[in-house]
Amino acid sequence: MRVHVADHPLITHKLTVLRNKETASPTFRALTEELVTLLAYEATRNVRVDPIDIVTPVGPTTGVTISQPRPLVVPILRAGLGMLEGMVKLVPTAEVGFLGMVRDEETLQPTTYAERLPDDLSNRQCFVLDPMLATGGSLIAAIEYLLERGAQDVTAVCILAAPEGLEAVKAATEGRDVTIVLGAVDERLDENGYIVPGLGDAGDRLYGTV
Numbered sequence: 001m002r003v004h005v006a007d008h009p010l011i012t013h014k015l016t017v018l019r020n021k022e023t024a025s026p027t028f029r030a031l032t033e034e035l036v037t038l039l040a041y042e043a044t045r046n047v048r049v050d051p052i053d054i055v056t057p058v059g060p061t062t063g064v065t066i067s068q069p070r071p072l073v074v075p076i077l078r079a080g081l082g083m084l085e086g087m088v089k090l091v092p093t094a095e096v097g098f099l100g101m102v103r104d105e106e107t108l109q110p111t112t113y114a115e116r117l118p119d120d121l122s123n124r125q126c127f128v129l130d131p132m133l134a135t136g137g138s139l140i141a142a143i144e145y146l147l148e149r150g151a152q153d154v155t156a157v158c159i160l161a162a163p164e165g166l167e168a169v170k171a172a173t174e175g176r177d178v179t180i181v182l183g184a185v186d187e188r189l190d191e192n193g194y195i196v197p198g199l200g201d202a203g204d205r206l207y208g209t210v
């Protein structure tokens, strides 16, 4: 598993505002979108392209075009939905599939309550969106779905991760083509499975539950 932690002052600045508990939902949503676009730039570094011949007003040249089958972007509902616009802004031709998952607050085990993905993912490059990688349970389940259906490689774009969760994903995906692109790796998980210092419950903060 490859891990890339973005190291850029603009990303850290936006993350700081996101973490602040005084930041209200509208600003939180806007910043999430901006952050994802910056992270998506790194996450799509290895997107497959094919050469294409075109003619400019001055003459012929060869450029590139995104390969078929198109990349598949999969936000994990609810919180991952807040990352979708930022990602498709960068890759507007991507197909979008959905996974709905919720973590039991006691056991911390994820349950999948919705799934809308193409049946056959053979040869597809997949990009999973979820702002929080805490214990890693949700992301591991999502990656397993995609690889079982034949995905060629999976890149997860997350805003924050706990070291414990990163280790868990690494152990669960050994030998598979998995990359994680992150805004930051935080200190640890607390006794309730929340990332410390983190930003709280990303879904609640995005959608105004608190």
Ligand SMILES: O=P(O)(O)OC[C@H]1O[C@H](OP(=O)(O)OP(=O)(O)O)[C@H](O)[C@@H]1O
Binding pocket: 076, 077, 078, 079, 080, 101, 102, 103, 104, 108, 110, 130, 131, 132, 133, 134, 135, 136, 137, 138, 139, 165, 193, 201, 202, 203, 204
């Ligand atoms: O790494 P894990 O321990 O599995 O935790 C991370 C998951 O928890 C959050 O979702 P949540 O269950 O709160 O659902 P929500 O997006 O609907 O708020 C988050 O968006 C991840 O999906």
Ligand SMILES: O=c1cc[nH]c(=O)[nH]1
Binding pocket: 079, 132, 134, 193, 194, 195, 196, 198, 199, 200, 201, 202, 203
């Ligand atoms: O810190 C955390 C952990 C899981 N889910 C969240 O939204 N935040």
Ligand SMILES: [Mg+2]
Binding pocket: 079, 201, 202, 203, 204
């Ligand atoms: Mg939540």
